[in-house]
Amino acid sequence: MNQSSRRTFLKTSVTILGAAGIAQTAMAAATESWPPPARSLVRKGDVVLFQGDSITDAGRSREKAGTPNEQPGLGSGYAWLAAAELLVDHPADGLKVYNRGISGNKVFQLADRWQADCLDLKPSVLSILIGVNDIWHKLGGKYNGTVEIYERDYRALHERTRKTLPKVKLVICEPFVLRCGAVSDKWFPEFDAYRAAARRIARDWRATFIAFQTMFDEAVKYAPPDHWAKDGVHPSSAGASLMAHCWLRACSGVS
Numbered sequence: 001m002n003q004s005s006r007r008t009f010l011k012t013s014v015t016i017l018g019a020a021g022i023a024q025t026a027m028a029a030a031t032e033s034w035p036p037p038a039r040s041l042v043r044k045g046d047v048v049l050f051q052g053d054s055i056t057d058a059g060r061s062r063e064k065a066g067t068p069n070e071q072p073g074l075g076s077g078y079a080w081l082a083a084a085e086l087l088v089d090h091p092a093d094g095l096k097v098y099n100r101g102i103s104g105n106k107v108f109q110l111a112d113r114w115q116a117d118c119l120d121l122k123p124s125v126l127s128i129l130i131g132v133n134d135i136w137h138k139l140g141g142k143y144n145g146t147v148e149i150y151e152r153d154y155r156a157l158h159e160r161t162r163k164t165l166p167k168v169k170l171v172i173c174e175p176f177v178l179r180c181g182a183v184s185d186k187w188f189p190e191f192d193a194y195r196a197a198a199r200r201i202a203r204d205w206r207a208t209f210i211a212f213q214t215m216f217d218e219a220v221k222y223a224p225p226d227h228w229a230k231d232g233v234h235p236s237s238a239g240a241s242l243m244a245h246c247w248l249r250a251c252s253g254v255s
Contacts, residue, residue, distance in 0.1 A: 056101025
């Protein structure tokens with residue numbers, strides 16, 4: 001895919017919905033920073049690492065994972081779309097973008113592989129989206145976690161990261177679901193407590209916080225939930241595109 005087609009693909013769904021007002025309202029609602037960055041979070045020479053579960057994984061190639069900036073290793077979701085735009089807009093900045101999301105992961109599983117899949121890469125920008133499996137697997141009887149365990153393990157992960165990478169720029173992405181597919185009323189109100197925990201962590205660590213749930217709550221005013229995520233969890237191309245735009249708005253000044 002060439003630079004022009006990548007840019008066109010990334011912007012398609014937001015451009016179409018822009019006439020309805022979603023481009024501004026959803027992205028503005030979803031981006032918060034403590035404190036607000038004086039300039040772009042992503043700067044020349046940065047190593048950018050996306051971490052998380054299947055939403056971040058998005059079918060990435062494990063064989064190509066060690067090569068930065070290439071689509072197979074970055075998957076086909078929001079991480080790739082955000083990376084593609086960064087590389088198009090900053091071709092001479094020497095950015096290196098990696099994806100280490102793994103489908104099915106919960107917070108403790110991030111911790112189990114954190115040395116090789118984060119610390120050894122020495123990211124200068126670290127973006128994490130984690131939490132949906134911590135409740136989904138519990139509801140399915142495959143895990144016995146709690147919100148308290150989620151927050152405790154998440155905080156421990158950040159403390160470990162700060163000790164090794166004291167200058168890392170953290171981006172905490174809010175876990176989200178849409179009310180369709182696998183997502184039913186039994187997810188609530190517990191799921192909202194996971195979202196609140198992620199927000200507290202971001203505020204306490206003065207990280208950039210991207211409120212993806214708020215973004216999608218705005219988005220469903222203009223298109224039904226299954227337009228954005230068929231199963232309520234994994235974003236469609238339109239959902240991934242909107243996520244990428246919000247991430248870029250918060251982290252690189254791209255709007």
